[in-house]
Amino acid sequence: MSETDELLQWYLMKLPRKPDDKAKQAEKKAYSEQMSAAAALALAEALRRKGLSGTYPLAKKGIDIENRIADVIESGADAKTDEGRETEETK
Numbered sequence: 867m868s869e870t871d872e873l874l875q876w877y878l879m880k881l882p883r884k885p886d887d888k889a890k891q892a893e894k895k896a897y898s899e900q901m902s903a904a905a906a907l908a909l910a911e912a913l914r915r916k917g918l919s920g921t922y923p924l925a926k927k928g929i930d931i932e933n934r935i936a937d938v939i940e941s942g943a944d945a946k947t948d949e950g951r952e953t954e955e956t957k
Contacts, residue, residue: 874905878901880904881897
């Protein structure tokens with residue numbers, strides 16, 4: 867498995883359980899947004915590891931990944947922190 871695949875898998879594993887098909891639309895939409903945010907964080911991290919240091923969004927040091935996914939959803943997929951900051955998740 868490639869490093870990018872491993873990062874994507876790691877971030878997606880942090881998501882809550884997928885809502886049932888019969889769940890309310892709002893619940894399914896929230897899960898979809900969380901999945902998109904997790905994928906954005908994972909792919910951005912993979913690109914940074916390949917030398918593209920200005921790639922966003924960045925995970926925040928000291929903030930658990932579930933909260934960071936929520937931050938990205940609330941502020942849009944271009945949420946930023948200090949460029950080049952190392953995170954607990956990526957050490």
